[in-house]
Each structure stands twice: as structure tokens, then as C-alpha cells.
Amino acid sequence: MGNASKTVKKSSVMDFTTKWGTLLTIAVMVIVFSITMPTFMTAANMVTIIRAVCIVTVIATGMTISLTVNGLDLSVGSTATFANTVCMTFFVWYSFGDNVGSSLLAILMTIIICTVIAGINALLIVKLRIPDMLATLSTMFMFEGVAMTYAGGGAINENMMRPDGSTAEGQVPDFFREIGKEPWIIIVMLVLVLLVFLFLTYTKHGRYMYAVGGNPEAARLSGINVQKYRALAYLMSTVLASIGGMLIGARVGNAQINSGTPYLMGSVAAAHIGMSVAGVGKPNALGTLAGAILIGVLENGLIMASVPYYAVNIFKGAVLAIALALNYARKK
Amino acid sequence: MKAANAKLSMRDISIEFPGVKALSNVDFDLESGQIRALIGANGAGKSTLMKVLSGVNSHYSGKIFIDGEECEIRSPKAAKNLGIEIVYQEVDVALVPYLTVGENIMLNTLANKMEKKQTVNWNYIRKTAKEALARLEMDIDIRKTVSELSLAEKQMVLIARAVVEECKFLILDEPTAPLSNTETENFFKIVRNLAQTENVGIVFISHRLAELFEICEHITIMKDGMVVKDMPITKELTIKQIVEYMLGRKFDENYPKQTVEIGDVLLDVNGLTERDNKVKNIDLNVRKGEIVALAGLVGAGKTELCKTLFGAYRSCSGDVTLNGKKITPKNPTQAVSRGLALVPEERRKEGVLVTDPLYANITISSLNKFLSKIRFVSKSRQREAARTKINELGIKTPSENQAVALLSGGNQQKVVVGKWLVSDSEIYIFDEPTKGVDVGAKRDIFQLIEGLAAKGKGVIYASCEFSEILAIADRVYVMFDGEIVKEMNVKDTNEKELLYYSTGGR
Numbered sequence: 001m002g003n004a005s006k007t008v009k010k011s012s013v014m015d016f017t018t019k020w021g022t023l024l025t026i027a028v029m030v031i032v033f034s035i036t037m038p039t040f041m042t043a044a045n046m047v048t049i050i051r052a053v054c055i056v057t058v059i060a061t062g063m064t065i066s067l068t069v070n071g072l073d074l075s076v077g078s079t080a081t082f083a084n085t086v087c088m089t090f091f092v093w094y095s096f097g098d099n100v101g102s103s104l105l106a107i108l109m110t111i112i113i114c115t116v117i118a119g120i121n122a123l124l125i126v127k128l129r130i131p132d133m134l135a136t137l138s139t140m141f142m143f144e145g146v147a148m149t150y151a152g153g154g155a156i157n158e159n160m161m162r163p164d165g166s167t168a169e170g171q172v173p174d175f176f177r178e179i180g181k182e183p184w185i186i187i188v189m190l191v192l193v194l195l196v197f198l199f200l201t202y203t204k205h206g207r208y209m210y211a212v213g214g215n216p217e218a219a220r221l222s223g224i225n226v227q228k229y230r231a232l233a234y235l236m237s238t239v240l241a242s243i244g245g246m247l248i249g250a251r252v253g254n255a256q257i258n259s260g261t262p263y264l265m266g267s268v269a270a271a272h273i274g275m276s277v278a279g280v281g282k283p284n285a286l287g288t289l290a291g292a293i294l295i296g297v298l299e300n301g302l303i304m305a306s307v308p309y310y311a312v313n314i315f316k317g318a319v320l321a322i323a324l325a326l327n328y329a330r331k332k
Numbered sequence: 333m334k335a336a337n338a339k340l341s342m343r344d345i346s347i348e349f350p351g352v353k354a355l356s357n358v359d360f361d362l363e364s365g366q367i368r369a370l371i372g373a374n375g376a377g378k379s380t381l382m383k384v385l386s387g388v389n390s391h392y393s394g395k396i397f398i399d400g401e402e403c404e405i406r407s408p409k410a411a412k413n414l415g416i417e418i419v420y421q422e423v424d425v426a427l428v429p430y431l432t433v434g435e436n437i438m439l440n441t442l443a444n445k446m447e448k449k450q451t452v453n454w455n456y457i458r459k460t461a462k463e464a465l466a467r468l469e470m471d472i473d474i475r476k477t478v479s480e481l482s483l484a485e486k487q488m489v490l491i492a493r494a495v496v497e498e499c500k501f502l503i504l505d506e507p508t509a510p511l512s513n514t515e516t517e518n519f520f521k522i523v524r525n526l527a528q529t530e531n532v533g534i535v536f537i538s539h540r541l542a543e544l545f546e547i548c549e550h551i552t553i554m555k556d557g558m559v560v561k562d563m564p565i566t567k568e569l570t571i572k573q574i575v576e577y578m579l580g581r582k583f584d585e586n587y588p589k590q591t592v593e594i595g596d597v598l599l600d601v602n603g604l605t606e607r608d609n610k611v612k613n614i615d616l617n618v619r620k621g622e623i624v625a626l627a628g629l630v631g632a633g634k635t636e637l638c639k640t641l642f643g644a645y646r647s648c649s650g651d652v653t654l655n656g657k658k659i660t661p662k663n664p665t666q667a668v669s670r671g672l673a674l675v676p677e678e679r680r681k682e683g684v685l686v687t688d689p690l691y692a693n694i695t696i697s698s699l700n701k702f703l704s705k706i707r708f709v710s711k712s713r714q715r716e717a718a719r720t721k722i723n724e725l726g727i728k729t730p731s732e733n734q735a736v737a738l739l740s741g742g743n744q745q746k747v748v749v750g751k752w753l754v755s756d757s758e759i760y761i762f763d764e765p766t767k768g769v770d771v772g773a774k775r776d777i778f779q780l781i782e783g784l785a786a787k788g789k790g791v792i793y794a795s796c797e798f799s800e801i802l803a804i805a806d807r808v809y810v811m812f813d814g815e816i817v818k819e820m821n822v823k824d825t826n827e828k829e830l831l832y833y834s835t836g837g838r
Binding site for chain 2: 203206210223
């Protein structure tokens with residue numbers, strides 16, 4: 001008898017930690033950091049944390065969509081680099097930044113050009129039936145290379161020297177740089193997270209994606225066009241990654257080589273941590289935001305606590321392992 | 333919500349698969365509100381017939397009428413449009429585990445009846461799903477995710493889905509096989525409710541003959557792809573009579589069984605129970621030189637017992653003794669090192685490395701015997717051993733380098749058997765070794781098994797082909813529902829008796 005009640009209690013404790021573990025970890029970290037470091041719990045620092053996670057969150061929400069169809073888009077980092085580069089060349093090389101209208105056109109064209117990546121991903125995965133991870137691994141290399149080749153092997157800056165010896169005359173428009181600063185970058189991020197959340201939860205397309213990811217055979221027999229929704233998921237993932245890439249450009253005002261690459265692993269981590277948030281047990285946009293914030297708080301706190309930057313990844317990796325353990329232990 | 337009366341008739345249905353005529357000129361009828369049992373031995377054609385009705389087997393010939401009007405059922409969608417739904421035994425095939433009960437019930441509606449609507453109305457989904465469950469008097473929280481449900485509850489979700497679709501005819505393919513007694517009783521209540529208040533016509537496939545008397549009004553018995561009997565279920569009808577009708581083909585020839593002297597007890601199993609109760613309280617023993625059969629229909633727990641003995645499934649109580657020594661294996665590695673060998677049922681999936689050459693397959697379980705002085709595996713000695721086995725077993729292959737995938741089913745099976753012959757085990761467990769094997773290879777495999785017995789090994793032979801058991805085994809344990817229900821000497825029994833006990837007769 002006693003034994004039985006003990007196991008019930010034990011399982012409910014386990015349940016609670018797996019459900020709320022991510023949010024709990026954030027809370028505990030915030031408390032610990034604010035007690036040990038008075039400068040941590042200031043409005044300015046909070047904004048710093050949120051701002052720091054904006055770009056990774058946007059890219060991670062795209063990753064989340066690819067996860068809903070039980071895929072994994074490894075090409076998001078390269079897509080971001082590509083979008084960053086293309087958009088910057090529009091401004092700097094071709095002077096699209098001279099007025100607001102043509103600037104917006106540049107942004108739109110960047111997104112459209114990036115959807116070509118989605119097309120290739122979809123072709124490899126849906127038509128040629130290469131497993132998701134391997135297909136996007138190949139496109140990851142491809143687009144990293146394409147972006148670098150297009151940029152001529154270097155960074156894109158205002159007033160840069162063109163290969164023909166002339167100086168690029170275009171400027172990055174001010175409003176674009178403004179988007180890279182708070183509050184706009186935070187607003188853009190929150191709007192995108194909300195849109196993806198609404199899409200996945202309240203539209204039939206979102207629900208079909210979950211069905212496809214959960215059991216493709218059941219989805220097919222119910223009359224859902226499985227291949228169409230897998231392709232659509234990669235398309236959306238790419239669009240979000242390219243917006244993330246342009247936010248990088250807005251933030252720093254240039255396009256460095258492989259600027260998007262570091263965001264890949266961060267977004268994989270955020271999206272996977274996000275699955276366990278609130279016990280949802282499946283990829284979801286709000287969870288992904290929480291996952292990104294968790295990583296952001298951890299990074300910020302550790303750096304403030306003067307942990308050397310080269311040691312931060314040790315903690316990041318450990319937290320990711322714990323979050324994933326919580327999620328997968330539950331499934332068993 | 334009572335559906336209108338409808339009458340379904342299938343006339344002159346035939347279907348062929350490469351090399352087999354699976355159905356020949358079958359007639360089948362079903363009316364609204366009726367619960368009809370469809371039974372037959374394994375391979376009699378029940379599932380094939382129901383797959384025709386549900387649109388999965390689309391290349392049938394013959395005619396299907398609903399209310400006298402002819403209709404074509406060439407796809408699952410066509411079947412659904414006519415109001416025909418099927419609940420397969422493998423319920424997980426049709427469910428999305430991480431979505432809620434409500435959404436799973438409404439999955440087809442969500443997929444097909446949204447038309448131009450883009451957003452999901454969650455209130456409507458929840459309300460309709462809840463109503464469907466309430467109508468069937470099922471008690472499941474619609475907010476739970478399906479992965480949290482028991483098997484019985486998953487079935488209910490699928491039945492509720494059918495009800496939401498306003499189905500007129502529902503096929504239940506062995507729904508009670510995985511259910512406990514209380515779950516079955518509850519399930520029957522729901523099925524009766526479905527027939528009486530919702531006016532749904534139900535086809536009920538089951539191997540448990542006793543329960544048919546409780547739930548069905550009519551019975552259709554199939555054998556060898558034909559309907560042999562179609563009658564109402566009356567009080568006078570007995571399980572014995574039904575079994576008479578079901579009896580299938582005999583093993584083609586009288587196989588001359590070799591007599592082997594049977595020695596002392598080699599393997600002794602006591603109260604073995606699998607952790608998830610897939611098999612319960614198994615007591616059995618095997619003597620030296622003896623071939624012991626496990627008889628039972630598909631789903632009786634034979635494969636599960638073989639795997640539990642072999643440590644591939646974990647046991648939670650009971651023990652296995654070999655030569656007086658306790659060896660209860662915790663995993664297959666232990667089982668092999670302690671002298672057990674398993675020839676699994678799913679040959680291609682579990683028995684061979686299909687893309688590897690024959691010699692690699694045949695030596696894989698005993699690589700220790702082929703090590704050179706510096707502990708490298710010697711390919712030439714592997715090849716040599718493989719050549720010997722090819723001759724011994726009569727494997728038809730151009731050379732020992734042939735990839736196993738290119739061999740016929742029977743020859744693949746010989747490779748699996750050969751692998752264990754090389755490793756020198758004490759107890760050989762065969763799980764459906766003749767499945768998908770032609771008659772000639774069957775003979776070879778039988779001789780092989782007898783050869784093992786003659787060498788003083790113990791053999792466990794699990795099969796649902798009773799005529800084969802009678803031909804080769806010395807003793808037989810009949811399994812039903814994960815338990816051994818009867819032990820008999822083969823020479824004192826017959827096919828009828830085996831089928832009787834396998835279908836739950838007592």
C-alpha cells in the first residue's frame with residue numbers, strides 16, 4: 001500500500017518536473033543570478049537577454065515547423081547567411097537602400113530568392129526521398145558555398161572595394177538598421193513567434209503537419225496530402241530562416257562570411273528544449289521561445305559571472321542534455 | 333442519429349495475388365444493425381475479403397451492392413464515402429500518438445470536411461468528439477494525448493472516429509485479441525450499442541470462438557479462400573461444429589518422421605511471465621532429442637514466448653533451467669552464450685543481414701571460431717565453413733559469396749538455420765520456420781530439424797500450421813491468449829483437437 005502511494009507520488013513529481021522543467025530552470029537561474037549578481041536583474045540586462053535571443057528564436061521557429069513534420073532542417077544556418085548576403089548586396093552593390101520603397105522590394109526579393117533553397121530541399125526530400133537530415137545537410141554546404149561565392153569570398157560592407165576596383169556606393173537604409181535594434185527586433189520576433197503559434201494551433205494546415213509528423217500513414221489514410229505538407233513545412237522553415245538572416249544584417253549592418261552558421265545549433269537546441277515545455281511533448285513555437293530564452297539567460301548569466309566565453313559551451317551542452325533527457329524519459 | 337437501413341452484398345468476389353488465388357467466388361452479406369462473425373483458420377481469406385470491402389485490395393473481380401445499387405470500391409477513400417469503416421488490430425497504424433483524443437477522433441473530418449475553411453474550430457472539435465464518446469458510453473478524457481491511452485481505449489477512439497463519420501458498416505478485425513476479460517465485456521457493450529442504437533452493420537473477426545456466441549447473430553465461415561458455411565448462430569451450434577467447418581488444408585504428403593531416442597530433460601521452464609504480460613505462467617520442458625511444438629493461432633503468444641525464452645523480451649518472474657543450471661537470459665547475448673538459438677519469424681527483418689554475403693551470415697553468431705592468430709577474422713576459414721554448410725543443408729546458391737537478399741525464401745531460412753548449426757547450441761527455437769517457404773524447402777527444413785534432434789539437441793517448434801506440427805513434433809503445447817492451455821502427445825491428438833484448444837475451447 002505504502003509502496004504504491006510512493007510510486008504515485010514519485011511519478012507525479014517526475015511529471016511535474018518534465019512538464020515545467022524548462023520554465024523552472026529559467027526561474028531558478030534568474031533567481032540564482034540575481035542574488036549573486038546585483039546587475040543581473042536590471043531592466044537593461046533583461047532587454048539585453050531578450051534582444052540577444054531574437055535572431056536565434058526566429059530561426060528556431062522555422063526549425064520548429066520542420067520538426068512538426070518529423071523532419072529536421074539543417075540548412076537554416078546557411079539560409080540565414082545567404083539571405084544576409086543577398087540582402088546586403090542589394091543595398092550596398094545595387095543601391096536599393098536609397099528609398100523605403102526599393103528597400104522593401106529588396107527585402108521581398110531576398111525572401112523570394114531564398115525560397116529556391118526551400119524548393120531544392122523539398123525536391124531532395126519529397127521527390128528524391130533522401131532522409132531529411134541528410135538532404136538538408138547537403139543543401140547546408142551548397143548554400144554556404146553559394147553565398148560565399150556570390151559575395152566573392154569576403155564580407156559585404158558599406159563602402160567596400162568591388163572586384164573591379166571601384167567603391168560600392170550603396171548604403172544600408174536607416175530604418176533597416178533600426179529594425180535591428182530594440183524595440184523593433186523584439187517586436188518582429190514576438191510577432192513571428194505568435195504567427196507561427198497561431199498557424200500551427202489554429203489552422204488546418206498546422207494540424208495536418210502535426211498529424212503528418214506523428215504518424216504519416218494515419219495521416220495519409222485520413223486523406224491528408226503528406227508530401228505536400230512536408231514540402232510546405234520546409235518552405236516555411238526557409239522563409240523564417242531568411243528573415244532571421246536579414247535580422248543579422250539589420251543588427252550588424254553588414255554580411256560577414258558564414259554569419260548564419262552559429263545560429264544552427266542554437267536553434268536546434270531551442271526547438272528541442274521547447275518540446276518539453278508545459279508537457280506539450282511536440283514541437284511548438286511558444287516552447288521554442290522559452291527554450292531560446294533559457295539558453296539566453298544561461299549565456300548572459302555565465303558571462304556576467306565572468307565564466308570565460310570558451311567555457312560557456314560546456315554549460316550550454318549540459319543544459320541541453322538535461323532538457324532532452326527530461327523530454328525523452330517522459331516518452332518511455 | 334440512427335442511420336437509415338442499408339443492405340450490403342458482395343457477390344462472386346475473387347482476387348488473386350502472384351501465385352495464389354486468395355479468394356474464389358465469395359458471397360457475403362451484411363445488414364444494418366446486424367453483428368456478423370467472420371471466422372476461418374489462418375490464411376482462409378477473412379482479412380483479404382475485408383480488405384476488398386475497405387478498398388485496400390482494389391484489384392478484385394465480382395460485384396458489390398449497397399441497397400441493390402452496384403458500387404465500385406477501388407480505394408480506401410471510396411469505401412469511406414460509402415460509409416464503410418475498418419478498425420484494424422494494429423490500432424497504432426491509424427492514430428497520431430502525440431495529438432489529443434479529441435483531435436484523433438476528428439482526424440478524418442479535419443482532413444476531408446474542411447473545404448474552404450482555414451482555421452480549426454477547437455470548440456467544435458472538442459464538442460463533437462465528446463458527443464461521439466458519450467453516445468457510445470465511453471469514458472475517455474478527450475484532452476489526453478493518445479500515447480497515454482491503453483490499447484482498449486485506442487480501439488474506442490477509432491470506433492468513435494467511425495461513428496463521427498456516420499459509418500453504416502464497421503469491420504472489426506480481431507478487436508478482442510489484445511483485450512482483458514473486463515475490457516472485452518465493456519467492448520461488447522459498446523459494439524451492441526453501436527448495432528442497436530446507431531443501426532450500424534458490424535463484421536466481427538475473431539479467433540476466440542466462445543465469445544462469438546455472446547455477441548454475434550450470424551456467422552460466416554471461410555476456408556481456403558471460399559465461404560463454406562453461412563448460418564445464424566443458434567443455441568444448438570457448438571464450438572466443435574464450427575471447428576469442423578474451419579479445418580484447413582492438410583500438409584501435402586505424409587511426412588515420414590524419423591524416430592529418435594528421447595533422453596533426459598534438457599530445458600525446464602517454470603512459471604515464466606513476460607514483463608508486460610505478453611506471456612503468462614509458462615511451464616514447459618524439452619528433453620534431449622525431442623521436438624516440442626508450440627501450437628496456436630496468430631496472436632496466441634508463440635512469438636512472444638520464443639522471444640521471452642531467448643531474452644529478447646524481459647521476463648519478470650519464473651526461470652529457465654538448462655541441464656539443471658538456471659540460465660534465465662536477460663538479453664539475447666546471454667541466451668546465445670548459454671546455449672540457446674532462435675530462428676525468428678520475421679526472417680528478412682530479424683534473421684539475416686540481407687545485403688551481406690552468405691558466408692558472413694552463416695558465421696555471424698560464431699565469429700570466435702574463425703579468428704586467426706592475431707585475432708583477426710579469417711575470411712578464408714569463414715568461406716570454407718560456409719561451403720560445408722551449403723552442401724550439408726542443400727542451399728541453392730551459385731557461391732558462398734552470394735548476397736542473401738538474392739536467395740529464395742526457403743534458402744534464406746536455411747541460412748538462418750545454418751548460422752546456428754555452426755554455433756553449436758543446446759536448444760533450438762524455431763518460430764514459424766516454414767512461413768513463406770515452398771514445399772521442397774519445407775521438407776529440407778524438416779529434415780534439418782530432425783537432424784538436430786538426432787544429435788541430442790532439444791527443439792522448440794512454434795507454428796500455426798497444425799498439420800505440420802502433427803508431422804514433425806513429438807509433443808505439443810497449445811497456446812491461447814499468452815498462456816499454455818493444453819499439453820498433448822502428438823500421436824494422441826489430431827488437427828481438430830489442436831484447433832479446438834487454440835480457439836479457446838476447454
